[in-house]
Amino acid sequence: MIFRWKHCLVLSIFFAIAFSLSVGFSQVLSAPNPSNIYVWEIPTWMPKPIIPTDNPMTAEKVELGRHLFYEKRLSVNNKFSCASCHIQALAFTDGKPLAVGATGEQHPRNSMSLANIAYNSVLTWAHPGMKKLEAQALVPMFGEHPVEMGLSGKEQEILKMLQEDKNYQKLFAVAFGRGDSNINLKNLTQALASFQRSLISVNSSYDKYRYGKDKNAISASAKRGETLFNSERLECFHCHGGLNFSDSVKHERSAFEEIAFHNTGLYNIDGKGGYPGNNTGIYEITKKPDDMGKFKAPTLRNIDLTAPYMHDGSIATLEEVIDHYAAGGRTITNGKFSGVGSQNPLKSNFVSGFKLSPQEKHDLIEFLKSLTDEEFVTNSAFSDPNIAVN
Incomplete structure (x- = not known):
């Protein structure tokens, strides 16, 4: 599905x-x-x-x-x-x-x-x-x-x-x-x-470190990456925070139902915030001009396994995803979707751009990789009942 x-x-x-x-x-x-x-x-x-x-x-x-x-x-x-x-x-x-x-x-x-x-x-x-x-x-x-x-x-x-x-x-x-x-x-x-x-x-290395209190479950690099992820400098946590690393979430302890959609400056094809006609986000439903290009922030759990990224799979790697947000929006230099995403007037205020050293970028990626739950992707209870998981 x-x-x-x-x-x-x-x-x-x-x-x-x-x-x-x-x-x-x-x-x-x-x-x-x-x-x-x-x-x-x-x-x-x-x-x-x-x-x-x-x-x-x-x-x-x-x-x-x-x-x-x-x-x-x-x-x-x-x-x-x-x-x-x-x-x-x-x-x-x-x-x-x-x-x-x-x-x-x-x-x-x-x-x-x-x-x-x-x-x-x-x-x-x-x-x-x-x-x-x-x-x-x-x-x-x-x-x-x-x-x-x-x-x-x-x-x-x-x-x-x-x-x-x-x-x-x-x-x-x-x-x-x-x-x-x-x-x-x-x-x-x-x-x-x-x-x-x-x-x-819920059984990633990060879960074992953060909630299981196993100080050695993730590397020192991943710990530094967690600090970066949760900093106001990068602002990742605003849209990918909480237990499920998403801001559209509900559970038995929720005070209220959280639902959010964001324009991340992935496109700006007309200089006015336009997105490709078959992928305009919730604007397709609401028809509100300010909703152009707004999509849900998905969970980051197991993110290292779910490439390519974004709603249209247009970014291939985690490194490129970080580059996109560091630039405050993607620049496409030629073709029918060309435009400067960082200048998208409808872009979220949380996508303002930042600078990272090579080591910091590595640390951030190590943190994201620590969200992988190996047990989840091999659990026989979730597998094809007619074929054993390899």
């Missing part, structure tokens, strides 16, 4: 599909057995995510969702799954500048990491209204602009496939109750959302 914006009208159609397929089934849905309450395997310093009351976590739903996440038959060509764009070894990204759907169509946005997606107050790169994983799941499955899974018009076909599969009969039964009526689109999206919420990453 690729987390990016789609037209609100299309979403409305999807919600109508989901509702129509689930009407009449609500009476037979089995409530989770109290003994099946999900146990979060997270340290005490990390708060629990906020879970929708209409989709409580259970181990059975998570396991069903895991199978569905890796299920290639949930695509128009039976060759593509959610995991095609969200690969565990890459912290559930795909390593491509721009994602490619089941039909080979290239998308305008980069595949976002799913690490700690349960803590996100808003989903996708630039859609202020997309807040529930259950609703978002409909977009990659049935969206047509661009095509991702390519299932538009095939709702009954995929349900029939699941209803006839003996393994899915069993998995749906233990998660939602027996009977074909419980193998429906609503329960499918609830299971997918449950699996995604289980993708918790």
Whole structure:
């Protein structure tokens, strides 16, 4: 599932599909057995995510969702799954500048990491209204602009496939109750959302150092990098702070829901702050001139594994990302996107530029690399149930 914006009208159609397929089934849905309450395997310093009351976590739903996440038959060509764009070894990204759907169509946005997606107050790169994983799941499955899974018009076909599969009969039964009526689109999206919420990453070297009190868990260079990261001189922490290194976050200890979008001076194609027409940020939704080029600041957890960077994958390395922010915005000298990003009038005040010595740049990168959670990207509980993680 690729987390990016789609037209609100299309979403409305999807919600109508989901509702129509689930009407009449609500009476037979089995409530989770109290003994099946999900146990979060997270340290005490990390708060629990906020879970929708209409989709409580259970181990059975998570396991069903895991199978569905890796299920290639949930695509128009039976060759593509959610995991095609969200690969565990890459912290559930795909390593491509721009994602490619089941039909080979290239998308305008980069595949976002799913690490700690349960803590996100808003989903996708630039859609202020997309807040529930259950609703978002409909977009990659049935969206047509661009095509991702390519299932538009095939709702009954995929349900029939699941209803006839003996393994899915069993998995749906233990998660939602027996009977074909419980193998429906609503329960499918609830299971997918449950699996995604289980993708918790809190065991990096930095976590062991900062919260586990292991003074030797990260290098002296990374410690210096942490100081730089949290300094007013660089101002990184304003948009990438807190437990999840993002300023769009919610959890059980939150005083309020944090949602933020930023223009980082990545483009300035008309001298007035303009971004490429297919990637204008939340302006595409709000149509407010000041929202041009505003995108969500993603988590920096596992950032060393999720290259290339930015919403359009247009920056290849961490070194280049730092150069971009050090310059206070990117300068593109030629081509249709040429412009001086540091002069973008809509740019965030936090992207003001700074100077780093070679050693300081190295230290900052070492800190960012310390956010890698090796256990997360090898955890068999998150892997394809039919293929062991190497």
